[in-house]
Amino acid sequence: MLTLNNQSNYIRKELMIKLLKSFFEGKLEQEIDRIPIDMNPKDSSTYRCCIYKDRAMIRYRIMALLGVSIEKEDNEYKPLKEYLNEALDRKNIDRPVMTVLDTACSSCRKVAYTITDACRGCLARPCSTNCPFGAISFINGHAQIDSDLCRNCGKCKDLCPFNAIIHTPVPCEESCPVGAVSRDDHGRMCIDYEKCISCGRCGRSCPFGAVMERSQIIDVASHIKNGTQLTAILAPSVIGQFPGSLKQTIAAVKAAGFNVLLDVADGAETTAKLEAEEFTEQQAEGKLLATSCCPAWVEAAEKHIDKMRDFVSSTKTPMYYTAETAKKLYPYNKIVFIGPCTAKKNEALRDSSVDYVLNFEELGAFFIARGIDVNDCSEKEFDNNTAGFQARAFAAAGGVAAAVESNLDAEVRKVFKPFGVDGLSRKNINLLKTAAAGKLPYNMIEVMSCEGGCICGPGVISNPKIVKKKLDKYKEETA
Amino acid sequence: MKKETGTGKIDVTICTGTTCYVMGASDLLTLEETLPEKILNRVNITGTTCLNLCKNKEDKPPFVMVNEKIISKANLESVKKAIQQELSGEKNANAE
Numbered sequence: 001m002l003t004l005n006n007q008s009n010y011i012r013k014e015l016m017i018k019l020l021k022s023f024f025e026g027k028l029e030q031e032i033d034r035i036p037i038d039m040n041p042k043d044s045s046t047y048r049c050c051i052y053k054d055r056a057m058i059r060y061r062i063m064a065l066l067g068v069s070i071e072k073e074d075n076e077y078k079p080l081k082e083y084l085n086e087a088l089d090r091k092n093i094d095r096p097v098m099t100v101l102d103t104a105c106s107s108c109r110k111v112a113y114t115i116t117d118a119c120r121g122c123l124a125r126p127c128s129t130n131c132p133f134g135a136i137s138f139i140n141g142h143a144q145i146d147s148d149l150c151r152n153c154g155k156c157k158d159l160c161p162f163n164a165i166i167h168t169p170v171p172c173e174e175s176c177p178v179g180a181v182s183r184d185d186h187g188r189m190c191i192d193y194e195k196c197i198s199c200g201r202c203g204r205s206c207p208f209g210a211v212m213e214r215s216q217i218i219d220v221a222s223h224i225k226n227g228t229q230l231t232a233i234l235a236p237s238v239i240g241q242f243p244g245s246l247k248q249t250i251a252a253v254k255a256a257g258f259n260v261l262l263d264v265a266d267g268a269e270t271t272a273k274l275e276a277e278e279f280t281e282q283q284a285e286g287k288l289l290a291t292s293c294c295p296a297w298v299e300a301a302e303k304h305i306d307k308m309r310d311f312v313s314s315t316k317t318p319m320y321y322t323a324e325t326a327k328k329l330y331p332y333n334k335i336v337f338i339g340p341c342t343a344k345k346n347e348a349l350r351d352s353s354v355d356y357v358l359n360f361e362e363l364g365a366f367f368i369a370r371g372i373d374v375n376d377c378s379e380k381e382f383d384n385n386t387a388g389f390q391a392r393a394f395a396a397a398g399g400v401a402a403a404v405e406s407n408l409d410a411e412v413r414k415v416f417k418p419f420g421v422d423g424l425s426r427k428n429i430n431l432l433k434t435a436a437a438g439k440l441p442y443n444m445i446e447v448m449s450c451e452g453g454c455i456c457g458p459g460v461i462s463n464p465k466i467v468k469k470k471l472d473k474y475k476e477e478t479a
Numbered sequence: 480m481k482k483e484t485g486t487g488k489i490d491v492t493i494c495t496g497t498t499c500y501v502m503g504a505s506d507l508l509t510l511e512e513t514l515p516e517k518i519l520n521r522v523n524i525t526g527t528t529c530l531n532l533c534k535n536k537e538d539k540p541p542f543v544m545v546n547e548k549i550i551s552k553a554n555l556e557s558v559k560k561a562i563q564q565e566l567s568g569e570k571n572a573n574a575e
Binding site: 004005010013242243252361364365367368372373374375376461462463465466 | 495496497498500501502503504505506508509512526528529554
C-alpha cells in the first residue's frame with residue numbers, strides 16, 4: 001500500500017478542488033476542457049513520456065471524478081463538457097464503484113521475478129535445479145526466466161546464494177485480497193466486478209494512479225447549488241480528519257451546504273446493541289458470530305467464503321440505522337453519507353436510504369473550494385444525539401468487538417471470546433475460511449477490511465497516529 | 480531580529496489551515512515523533528492556523544516555516560532537511 005500522501009493522490013486532490021471551485025463559480029462548463037492543459041502547461045516538467053500523455057491522463061482523472069466508468073468510453077472525441085452535462089443530468093448512481101484508467105496502467109511485468117546482473121552462473125545452480133516449472137535456463141553462463149513457464153512461485157529467489165533474483169510485485173494484483181484483478185490482452189489491469197468487494201485497495205496501491213473511485217462530488221455539488229435540502233450523515237471516523245475540533249468540523253460541513261448533520265456514531269450504538277443481542281442468541285446455539293459493519297468484508301463473505309454467510313451478523317450497519325433516522329426526521333432531504341470508505345458506495349446502492357457517498361478527501365475539497373477554513377468556524381452540535389466514546393471507537397480496529405461486549409449481560413460476557421481480523425489480506429481470507437469451518441477457538445469475529453479500521457480507510461486525509469490521539473482525547477472528554 | 484546563536488531554538492511552524500491539512504499536513508504533525516532527541520531539544524515545533532501562503536498561486540501547500548524559511552509542498556523529509564541546514568548554519572556562525 002502506498003503512503004497516505006503521495007504525488008498521485010496530490011494530483012487527484014488538486015483536480016477535485018479545481019473542479020468544485022470552478023463549478024461553484026459557475027465557470028466549469030467553459031473551463032473543464034482546459035484543465036488538462038492548465039495542469040500541464042507548455043514546458044512544465046512531466047511524469048510520463050511527454051506532457052501530452054500527462055494531459056490525457058488528467059482528462060481521464062477528471063472523467064473518474066465526474067463519476068464516469070472509463071472502461072465504457074466509446075468516443076474519444078467527446079469533450080469533457082459533455083461528460084459534465086451528462087453527470088449533471090443523471091438522477092441515479094450506478095455500479096461499479098471503481099474504474100480503471102487503462103491507458104494510465106503501466107502494464108507491470110507479468111513475471112514478478114527478475115534475475116539481475118548479480119547472477120554468477122554458479123555450478124550448483126539451485127534456481128534451475130529446483131524450479132518446479134522448468135522455467136530457468138542458462139544462456140552465456142547467466143540464468144534466465146522463461147516468462148511463459150514461470151508461475152511466480154518465488155522459489156528461485158529464496159534459493160539463490162547471491163541474492164541475485166529480485167521480486168518486483170504487481171501492486172494492484174498483490175493488494176487485492178480476493179483475486180479480482182487480472183490483465184487484458186495488452187497486460188493492462190482490469191477488474192472482475194463479479195469478484196470485486198469494492199475495498200479500494202487496488203486504487204490505493206497503484207503507483208500510477210490507474211485505478212480510481214467513480215466520484216459523486218458533482219452530483220452532491222449540483223444539489224448544493226440548486227438548493228436541495230441535504231442531510232449529511234458523518235461516519236464515526238470523522239474525528240481527527242480535519243484541523244480544529246469535531247464541533248468545528250460540524251460547523252464547516254454545514255457551511256459547505258449541508259442543512260442537517262447527523263452523527264453515524266449514534267447508529268453505531270444501535271448496531272452494537274442489536275449485535276450483542278444476536279451474539280447472545282448465537283452463543284446459546286453454540287454458533288459463531290462475525291461483525292457486519294464493514295461492507296467490504298460482508299461482500300467478501302458473500303462472494304468468497306461459502307460457509308461464512310451463516311455467521312455474518314444480520315444486524316445492519318451504523319450507516320443504515322442513521323440513514324433510517326434521517327429519513328424519519330427529514331423525509332424529503334437527500335441523504336449523503338460522508339466517511340472514509342469506498343465500499344460504502346456499494347452498500348448505499350444495495351441496502352439503505354443513502355442517496356450519495358462522499359469520502360473525507362472529497363469533503364476536504366468542498367471546504368477548500370468554498371473557502372471554508374475549519375479553524376475559523378464556531379462550534380456546532382450534531383442534529384442528533386452525540387454518541388459516547390464506545391460508539392465513536394467503531395472507527396478503529398477492535399472498537400466494534402469492545403462495543404458489543406459492553407452491551408452484553410454479565411453472564412454472557414464471561415463466555416465472550418472475540419478475535420479481531422485487522423485488514424483483509426489473502427492470508428486473512430484464508431484464516432476466515434478456517435474460522436467458518438469452526439476450527440478457531442473464538443465465538444465472535446470482528447473484521448475490518450482496512451488494517452487499523454475505518455480511520456485507515458482509502459478516503460481518509462489524516463495520519464492515523466494523529467487520529468488515535470484525538471480519539472483518546474475524546475475518550476477523556478466524554479468519560 | 481537576529482537570533483541568538485547556539486542557545487536559541489529553531490522555530491518550526493506547521494500550517495494546519497484546512498488547505499494545508501487536506502493536502503498533507505497531518506503527516507507533518509508527527510514530526511516530533513520522528514526527530515532524534517538530539518535535534519528535538521533544539522527545535523520548537525508549533526502548529527498554526529492559515530499562514531495565508533496558499534493565496535499565492537506559485538507555491539503549493541502544505542507549508543512549513545523553519546525559522547524564516549518557507550517550505551512549500553512540505554513533507555517530513557524536506558522539513559528535516561531544512562532543520563539540518565539551519566543547525567549547520569548555526570554551527571558555522573559559531574565557528575566564525
